[in-house]
Amino acid sequence: MRTLTTVADLxxxxxxxRARGGSALTGSAVALVPTMGALHxxxxxxxxxxxxxxxxxxxxxxxxxxxxxxxxxxxxxxRDLDHDAELxxxxxxxxxxxxxxxxxxxxxFATTISVAGVTDTLEGEHRGRAHFDxxxxxxxxxxxMVGPEMAYFGQKDAQQVAVIRRLVADLNLPILIKVLPTIRxxxxxxxxxxxxxxxxxxxNRALALPAALAAARECWLxxxxxxxxxxxxxxxxxxxxxxxxxxxALVDPHTFAPVWGDTAGVVLLALAAPVGQVRLIDNVLLQxxxxxxxx
Ligand SMILES: Nc1ncnc2c1ncn2[C@@H]1O[C@H](COP(=O)(O)OP(=O)(O)OP(=O)(O)O)[C@@H](O)[C@H]1O
Ligand SMILES: CC(C)(CO)[C@@H](O)C(=O)[O-]
Ligand code: BAL
Numbered sequence: 001m002r003t004l005t006t007v008a009d010l011x012x013x014x015x016x017x018r019a020r021g022g023s024a025l026t027g028s029a030v031a032l033v034p035t036m037g038a039l040h041x042x043x044x045x046x047x048x049x050x051x052x053x054x055x056x057x058x059x060x061x062x063x064x065x066x067x068x069x070x071x072x073x074x075x076x077x078x079r080d081l082d083h084d085a086e087l088x089x090x091x092x093x094x095x096x097x098x099x100x101x102x103x104x105x106x107x108x109f110a111t112t113i114s115v116a117g118v119t120d121t122l123e124g125e126h127r128g129r130a131h132f133d134x135x136x137x138x139x140x141x142x143x144x145m146v147g148p149e150m151a152y153f154g155q156k157d158a159q160q161v162a163v164i165r166r167l168v169a170d171l172n173l174p175i176l177i178k179v180l181p182t183i184r185x186x187x188x189x190x191x192x193x194x195x196x197x198x199x200x201x202x203x204n205r206a207l208a209l210p211a212a213l214a215a216a217r218e219c220w221l222x223x224x225x226x227x228x229x230x231x232x233x234x235x236x237x238x239x240x241x242x243x244x245x246x247x248x249a250l251v252d253p254h255t256f257a258p259v260w261g262d263t264a265g266v267v268l269l270a271l272a273a274p275v276g277q278v279r280l281i282d283n284v285l286l287q288x289x290x291x292x293x294x295x
Pocket of ligand 2: 157
């Protein structure tokens with residue numbers, strides 16, 4: 001695996017690899033897995049899936065200052081580039097792209113890519129307009145730098161997925177967006193780079209999030225369709241375990257518009273909550289698993 005830090009080196013290396021041609025199975029397809037590093041099994045599942053489908057997997061590691069609404073969160077964001085390189089290589093990455101902030105945003109940089117509508121609610125509302133503007137600006141730049149045929153994202157950041165899909169559709173970008181399920185710890189906590197900042201007590205309290213999602217799903221599976229009732233089931237679990245959510249919401253999984261009254265069709269239950277000094281998010285799609293559907 002090559003570790004590259006400049007756009008010029010990245011472009012040169014990818015051009016050489018493309019010129020060589022790939023295998024009969026994958027052609028010379030390039031896949032991008034954008035990350036902010038401190039890699040864990042969630043990221044590795046994306047890299048492995050990309051490696052199975054593309055000749056060249058580029059993993060980017062860039063802690064993007066533009067998308068942080070909280071400067072302390074940016075300063076404390078976990079960083080471990082040497083370990084990331086080992087893990088990414090073992091999972092099948094061909095290139096680790098780790099630009100510094102000046103390479104990504106040189107002096108004079110003045111462009112913002114902004115997606116409207118789907119960014120209005122939940123994370124967009126609570127982390128502020130700049131969060132998703134930061135995400136879409138850096139992702140658009142990464143797409144332009146790498147020129148991937150496909151890009152891989154995790155369902156844990158469900159709204160980010162909807163925003164990226166909108167970006168790709170609106171700008172006619174010829175990039176296939178692949179979304180993989182949330183990878184969880186054995187006890188149910190969604191893997192996240194920020195989990196390392198939880199104390200033992202907080203780590204235990206954080207289990208309130210998957211438990212709240214499970215309670216809401218139980219309620220939905222029991223046939224309840226009243227939005228207040230489903231959200232109430234999740235909120236009760238959080239309150240019982242001493243977690244105060246920033247939001248618990250039922251939304252359309254494509255537009256992220258809130259669902260009111262009675263739910264119909266597939267809806268997404270999403271929540272965000274601080275646990276100690278760490279802000280966690282999680283979500284579940286309320287739909288019947290294929291095995292639960294009637295033949
Ligand atoms: N548990 C997970 N399962 C599947 N994909 C994940 C998981 N966690 C993160 N990802 C995906 O990995 C990509 C990079 O995410 P990122 O580097 O922000 O990691 P993270 O663990 O979400 O960090 P944090 O939530 O602390 O910012 C995103 O597409 C994200 O959705
Ligand atoms: C997509 C991303 C790498 C952009 O900085 C980030 O938002 C993330 O890690 O999910
Ligand atoms: N995984 C989402 C990136 C962020 O929290 O800013």
